[in-house]
Amino acid sequence: MAAEGLPPAVAVEELAKSEPAGGTGSTGIPGRERGDRIRTAIAYAVMFLVAALFAIPFLWSVSTSFRTLADTVAGFSLLPRHWTTSGYHEAFHTFNFGQYTLNSAIIAGAITLSNLFLASLGGYAFARLKFPGREVLFMLVLGTLMIPDQLRLVPIYLMLVNWIPGWVGHLGWHNASFVNRNGVILIQLVSATSLFLMRQYFLTIPRDLEEAAKLDAAGYFKTYRKVMLPLAGPALAAVGILTFQGTWNALFWPAVLLQDKSQYTIPIGIANFVGAYQTLWPPLMAASVLAILPILLIFVLFQRYFVAGVAAAGVKG
């Protein structure tokens, strides 16, 4: 479906470099400078205005997270009248967001590690090893991007309730339940996006290095681990960051599978909070800051890896 709809990887790569595209640079034609300058001024004005509009909701929530409850109903003030961290204290202790943060980190961390391993191993095989049916299997992987979560909800739920516990029981793990954190992790062990990103990256690595490893009679797994993985740093970073961001924010599967409050993630905690105590704004805003802050940090530090995700999203659709 989407392979042709994809913006070419090269074009997306260009985004990271932030070179302007055609049509905007100076054309070298005399008499056009004034027009260019006016256009530039308008562009600046629009950008600052829009950036301010985009930032206000976030800044306002940060401001409120440091307020007292009384302050939130005492009329407009840009900054808190009395700075306090009680919103955070309540969020953490009274409303269990400390526990929810830990749960979010466990789920997102486990899924990220598993994606890194399975996607790099599979991506290496799809990029480098020749086996019959390789292309068909890879198309099958990409095809999974077209299967929406809502179609999978009921079958997966019933499989997790009825089948998987029996299967793992045979492996010696008795009375396991998967309508909980385990299920959320199990059904997201690897994604087609991760596998696709890893394969595409491995395809760009020159073959000479593997040939050298082959001469040393290194096995395929050793070649993967000692030669290919160390070279795949950027792709691993992109997969890790995108998977973590996606699962940290995710609402759907946790909403389906997490029933015990002690396993709630931050988004589920927020959904629950909004329903129950909507107008306790300071702790709610503190929880929101808590949900956003790690992603903001990752984004500021590793901005360019997110571009890879946009390229990969092109596979969907």
Added chain:
Amino acid sequence: MAVAGAKRRQVRGLGSERTREGLVGYGFVALPMAFFLLFFIFPIGYAFYISRYNWQIFKGPFVGWGNYRTLYHDGVFWSHAVRNTLVYTAFVVPLQMALGLTLAVVVNQSIRFRTFFRAAFYFPSLAASAAIAAIATYILASDGLFNTILHHLGYHHSNAWFAQQSTALPSIIGLNAWTTSGTMMLFYLAALQAIPVDVYEAAAIDGAGAWRTFRKITFPLLKPGHFFVAVVSVIGAVQMFDQSFLIGGASGGPNYSTLTTVLYLYNQAIGNIKFGYAAAVGVVLFAFIFTVTLIQRPLFGKAEGA
């Protein structure tokens, strides 16, 4: 390559080396493939199977197309869930595209802080939907920031925007147009940068102004980009769940005004434990999304090379 490798290893011979590589290949993809088959491919068929039974907590009797017939006559599904989803899609998709294109054109100018602005516009797409919805609930509350600003501008609106039946869905449309515009911006940027520079040089020599250049050259040349963004946007819109779940509660309130098809499915499955019926809803939605993708193709032209 394989031949060269094999020549060096004449002792083992070509065939066995190939066999070994093939077996190792299967071994490496075995785990991911088993995962995709079990949790993606198999559920398609299993969902259809479940949908043919009166399946509640336990599998009940076979009912054939019974669940689909019930769905066909389901008033809440059609006049609320489907209607809201279609209204939402009809408004949010053009808004996302227009905002995304505008932002893309603006941040594509050769000016300073371009990278910063791109990042700033993109960030709402990356933040947790739950956190954004919570912040929006706060800002759009009856005594929230938005009503305060409106008050100073002379408009008096004293209701919470998400709590009122007439404004809840439009507010969600506005919210999501904002949060996803950054993603659409990046897609459009990629499409903009694929337009060859000499096209613009020719236009400049002809003395075409900025607006005329955009309207006559940039916009038509972005056709593959439009198609791509439209497909991504529609597919996202018809699957909207998060904001309704967070803002309207599981029931899609107030009075079903934010109930979407996916939220309805979720309620039938997780709330009412009607697995057979929910599976039927899922199959119908899947068929619908699949059709939309196929129909959109000729409408926007084939996206060759974006």
